[in-house]
Amino acid sequence: MEIRERYDHDVLVIGAGGAGLRAAIAAQEEGLSVGLVCKSLLGKAHTVMAEGGIAAALGVVRDEDNWRVHFRDTMRGGKGLNDYRMAQIHATEAPDRVREMEGWGALFDRTDDGRMNQRPFGGHTYARLAHVGDRTGLELIRTLQDHAVHEGADVYMECTIVKLFAVDGRVAGALGYWRPTGEFVLFRARSIVLATGGIGKAWKVTSNSWEYSGDGMAMAYDLGAELLGLEFVQFHPTGMVWPPSVRGTLVTEGVRGEGGILTNSEGERFMFRYVPEMFQGDYAETEDEADRWVGGDRVNNRRPPELLTRDVVAKAITAEVEAGRGSPHGGAFLDIAAKRSPEYIKKKLPSMYHQFKELAEVDITAQAMEVGPTTHYVMGGIKVHPETAETAVPGLYAAGEVAAGLHGGNRLGGNSLSDLVVFGKRAGEAAAKSATAAELAEISESDLETAITESLAPFQRQGGHNPFEVQEQLQRVMQDKVGIARTAEGLQEAIEDVRGLRGSLKACSVSGDRAYNPGWNTWLDLRSLLLVSEAVAISALGREETRGAHTRIDFPETDPEQQKNNTLVTEEDGRMVARKDPIPVVPEDLQTLIKEGV
Amino acid sequence: MARRTFEVYRGTAADGKLENYDVEVEPGMVVLDAIFRIQAGESPDLAVRWNCKAGKCGSCGCEINGRPKLSCMTRISDYPDGESITVTPMKAFPIIKDLVTDVSQNYRANKKIPQFRPRPKDAEDGWRMYQFEVDKAQEMRKCIECFLCQDVCHVLRSHGKHEEFAGPAYMVRTAAFSMNPIDTVDRIEFLKETGGIGYCNITKCCTEVCPEHITITDNAIIPLKERVVDRYYDPIKALVRLVRRGGKNG
Numbered sequence: 001m002e003i004r005e006r007y008d009h010d011v012l013v014i015g016a017g018g019a020g021l022r023a024a025i026a027a028q029e030e031g032l033s034v035g036l037v038c039k040s041l042l043g044k045a046h047t048v049m050a051e052g053g054i055a056a057a058l059g060v061v062r063d064e065d066n067w068r069v070h071f072r073d074t075m076r077g078g079k080g081l082n083d084y085r086m087a088q089i090h091a092t093e094a095p096d097r098v099r100e101m102e103g104w105g106a107l108f109d110r111t112d113d114g115r116m117n118q119r120p121f122g123g124h125t126y127a128r129l130a131h132v133g134d135r136t137g138l139e140l141i142r143t144l145q146d147h148a149v150h151e152g153a154d155v156y157m158e159c160t161i162v163k164l165f166a167v168d169g170r171v172a173g174a175l176g177y178w179r180p181t182g183e184f185v186l187f188r189a190r191s192i193v194l195a196t197g198g199i200g201k202a203w204k205v206t207s208n209s210w211e212y213s214g215d216g217m218a219m220a221y222d223l224g225a226e227l228l229g230l231e232f233v234q235f236h237p238t239g240m241v242w243p244p245s246v247r248g249t250l251v252t253e254g255v256r257g258e259g260g261i262l263t264n265s266e267g268e269r270f271m272f273r274y275v276p277e278m279f280q281g282d283y284a285e286t287e288d289e290a291d292r293w294v295g296g297d298r299v300n301n302r303r304p305p306e307l308l309t310r311d312v313v314a315k316a317i318t319a320e321v322e323a324g325r326g327s328p329h330g331g332a333f334l335d336i337a338a339k340r341s342p343e344y345i346k347k348k349l350p351s352m353y354h355q356f357k358e359l360a361e362v363d364i365t366a367q368a369m370e371v372g373p374t375t376h377y378v379m380g381g382i383k384v385h386p387e388t389a390e391t392a393v394p395g396l397y398a399a400g401e402v403a404a405g406l407h408g409g410n411r412l413g414g415n416s417l418s419d420l421v422v423f424g425k426r427a428g429e430a431a432a433k434s435a436t437a438a439e440l441a442e443i444s445e446s447d448l449e450t451a452i453t454e455s456l457a458p459f460q461r462q463g464g465h466n467p468f469e470v471q472e473q474l475q476r477v478m479q480d481k482v483g484i485a486r487t488a489e490g491l492q493e494a495i496e497d498v499r500g501l502r503g504s505l506k507a508c509s510v511s512g513d514r515a516y517n518p519g520w521n522t523w524l525d526l527r528s529l530l531l532v533s534e535a536v537a538i539s540a541l542g543r544e545e546t547r548g549a550h551t552r553i554d555f556p557e558t559d560p561e562q563q564k565n566n567t568l569v570t571e572e573d574g575r576m577v578a579r580k581d582p583i584p585v586v587p588e589d590l591q592t593l594i595k596e597g598v
Numbered sequence: 599m600a601r602r603t604f605e606v607y608r609g610t611a612a613d614g615k616l617e618n619y620d621v622e623v624e625p626g627m628v629v630l631d632a633i634f635r636i637q638a639g640e641s642p643d644l645a646v647r648w649n650c651k652a653g654k655c656g657s658c659g660c661e662i663n664g665r666p667k668l669s670c671m672t673r674i675s676d677y678p679d680g681e682s683i684t685v686t687p688m689k690a691f692p693i694i695k696d697l698v699t700d701v702s703q704n705y706r707a708n709k710k711i712p713q714f715r716p717r718p719k720d721a722e723d724g725w726r727m728y729q730f731e732v733d734k735a736q737e738m739r740k741c742i743e744c745f746l747c748q749d750v751c752h753v754l755r756s757h758g759k760h761e762e763f764a765g766p767a768y769m770v771r772t773a774a775f776s777m778n779p780i781d782t783v784d785r786i787e788f789l790k791e792t793g794g795i796g797y798c799n800i801t802k803c804c805t806e807v808c809p810e811h812i813t814i815t816d817n818a819i820i821p822l823k824e825r826v827v828d829r830y831y832d833p834i835k836a837l838v839r840l841v842r843r844g845g846k847n848g
């Protein structure tokens with residue numbers, strides 16, 4: 001089997017969203033040669049879709065804000081499962097990472113005195129999200145992309161990595177194929193950063209694209225990395241519910257940040273009834289108080305309960321629908337027109353305005369939207385060192401959505417974009433440092449040949465399943481049995497189902513040739529997606545409590561004992577197993593900070 | 599449930615034809631949904647690009663009944679019942695396969711634009727800019743790089759001047775940098791020489807197809823053309839400006 005193209009780099013970055021781009025920039029600054037690989041065209045990663053904003057305690061809008069408040073919000077939002085050190089680093093470094101992007105050309109929305117404006121978001125004590133209308137991710141990715149390219153990164157786009165290789169225990173290279181031609185290509189590197197994003201394509205109702213098949217997690221796992229906290233998958237409370245073809249498409253939390261209210265079929269603003277004990281006293285208790293807050297008096301009033309954390313709002317909407325108080329298409333009403341003028345809405349939420357107008361024929365400046373939960377983000381992922389982002393595999397780093405630790409049991413809105421730039425930079429720097437001390441290694445030709453033969457297997461078969469069928473079946477299993485509300489029985493069934501689908505995958509065939517063949521590409525992605533789906537299900541089965549984004553109908557309470565451990569999935573004797581991984585003990589001063597406030 | 603006929607381009611640059619597909623459609627479906635149904639059924643190897651399915655990433659540009667469009671934002675019900683809908687790749691770029699074209703020339707054009715360089719910081723925490731100062735540049739920064747304007751522009755589409763003219767999308771990008779209030783870089787020579795702004799004869803076709811409603815011609819190209827004209831064809835003005843502003847006017 002021939003590999004016509006081979007490239008060597010000091011650092012190889014796999015993934016060109018915010019995390020990968022920021023890592024590439026950091027490694028380039030060290031004067032190293034950097035290769036940047038991505039499945040889609042450059043600039044089309046999930047980061048481009050981010051809407052609401054990037055969280056950083058800049059202290060512009062409210063000067064009481066600082067890293068301590070941001071840290072506390074992140075830990076409380078994560079329900080105690082966060083890696084405290086990551087949360088601390090994130091809160092401390094986010095402001096500088098946001099500001100430096102202005103120097104690379106980013107133009108965030110401004111305050112009246114010419115500084116970066118910030119908007120309120122769920123779970124954040126103060127208005128904290130720097131933003132550009134509702135297209136913050138686009139601003140971020142273009143800025144980083146232009147900077148990285150102009151500084152000299154070698155970009156390999158529409159190139160999918162299918163396998164990582166280690167030599168003598170250290171990561172050594174990656175095998176990929178060009179989507180346009182189907183030809184294989186080998187990258188060797190002294191160190192590798194994974195920034196491949198999440199796994200949301202495993203669910204039927206999702207805001208995620210075809211790229212989110214968990215490749216990074218699956219490939220790292222194959223090499224001996226550990227997967228942490230995968231039971232925590234965020235279901236964003238507000239996805240579109242109608243028409244069917246856009247079910248799951250995201251409606252930014254910015255709508256609620258700008259004052260949007262949630263109501264049920266009886267016209268009741270139901271979120272007032274769903275404030276959890278932990279947050280009692282932090283949110284407005286009457287509609288009048290909430291209105292005064294939206295009106296601008298944020299010092300004397302508390303924020304509306306619509307701005308509770310995502311896990312809470314998603315469950316509340318689900319409960320309303322189950323109680324028979326849902327909207328016509330099975331969601332809740334989200335109304336911004338009731339609180340803001342049409343001009344304001346078009347200025348602050350332009351892409352939401354177009355999205356509803358063009359896809360649902362709803363004018364959000366006059367009518368309420370219908371919204372319901374959609375699979376959005378995975379808090380779990382590859383376990384990394386909190387300072388360097390190194391995985392259990394020497395020389396292999398992970399940053400962004402593919403990595404775990406920062407967000408614990410539930411992520412706050414806006415904390416992902418800041419995660420990307422904070423830990424992307426750290427991963428790039430650490431990878432650069434370790435690259436200078438490592439040598440390029442020879443990857444065995446027979447290992448490469450095996451990997452290629454496995455990748456091409458479905459071409460050798462005829463009359464098998466269509467990979468898209470297997471994908472649809474998987475999405476149904478995960479949606480029904482590993483969705484927002486889970487039971488032991490359902491999860492056990494799901495594990496069996498997923499294992500069965502691995503068999504179906506082996507019996508798939510694909511037609512046509514290797515050039516730009518979505519059937520074949522999907523088949524390859526499904527290898528990762530099935531592995532990660534199983535890891536999610538066994539992690540969820542092991543956590544016998546309800547916490548953050550993980551809801552067990554058979555264990556509806558939060559169990560303080562289970563706050564002591566995270567779930568860790570590893571391979572033992574060729575089998576996937578989940579075990580408990582003690583959470584690092586939070587130092588006393590930070591504990592007091594979390595409990596008692598700043 | 600209704601059925602609609604789609605005529606989809608299948609093949610490569612060398613060899614291809616329109617293939618008919620009969621697709622079951624539901625209310626609210628967009629053209630990209632129909633492509634997915636074809637993939638899930640008879641043709642899993644039908645090539646198409648997409649990511650966000652919400653008009654945000656600019657991956658899914660193609661031509662629907664000959665008009666450059668995002669297939670994820672084009673509703674099937676926009677086309678009269680009973681008529682078939684044709685879906686073909688963007689014509690201004692070489693076809694790779696089916697609906698997928700080689701758009702690498704756009705990335706090359708982008709790389710040639712002189713990079714953004716800011717003035718020194720105004721304060722320790724960065725720069726001071728007012729909203730009214732950034733509004734214009736923010737309009738340009740809405741560009742999702744869907745390449746539909748590149749596709750419709752006759753300079754590229756009919757005359758193939760991809761190496762001589764950066765195209766409307768990269769006039770927009772140049773404008774985005776140059777309208778940034780803290781930018782210091784002169785891009786006028788680039789616009790005239792490498793960027794080939796002179797090729798644009800202001801037909802405004804690009805503005806009409808932009809899904810982000812960027813007024814490409816009026817707000818990006820014309821102001822940039824004026825700067826080029828000022829520099830190269832009005833020596834007195836250019837001299838005065840040079841003396842007064844110390845260089846920066848790109």
Ligand SMILES: Cc1cc2nc3c(=O)[nH]c(=O)nc-3n(C[C@H](O)[C@H](O)[C@H](O)COP(=O)(O)OP(=O)(O)OC[C@H]3O[C@@H](n4cnc5c(N)ncnc54)[C@H](O)[C@@H]3O)c2cc1C
Pocket residue numbers: 014015016017018019020037038039040045046047048049050051052053054055136137159160161162195196197198207208211215216250376377399400401402413414415416417418420
């Ligand atoms: C609709 C939407 C709105 C959002 N809004 C916000 C928001 O307002 N604020 C916020 O903080 N967060 C938001 N998020 C979450 C946030 O955008 C993502 O978590 C974040 O962008 C992920 O960035 P990343 O760099 O980790 O990965 P991505 O940006 O997804 O990039 C992953 C990269 O990896 C590449 N890749 C994957 N697999 C392979 C492979 N096998 N080989 C080669 N390359 C590969 C992909 O091509 C891509 O380039 C939103 C998410 C969505 C979907």
Ligand code: SF4
Pocket residue numbers: 750751752753765766797798799800801802803804805815819
């Ligand atoms: S206005 Fe200029 S750039 Fe736009 S389509 Fe016409 S010639 Fe091309």
Ligand code: SF4
Pocket residue numbers: 656740741742743744745746747748766767770807808809810811812814
């Ligand atoms: S300017 Fe408009 S049409 Fe052109 S690439 Fe950008 S978004 Fe697309």
Ligand code: FES
Pocket residue numbers: 647648649650651652653654655656657658659668669670671
């Ligand atoms: S798929 Fe992103 S714009 Fe159409």
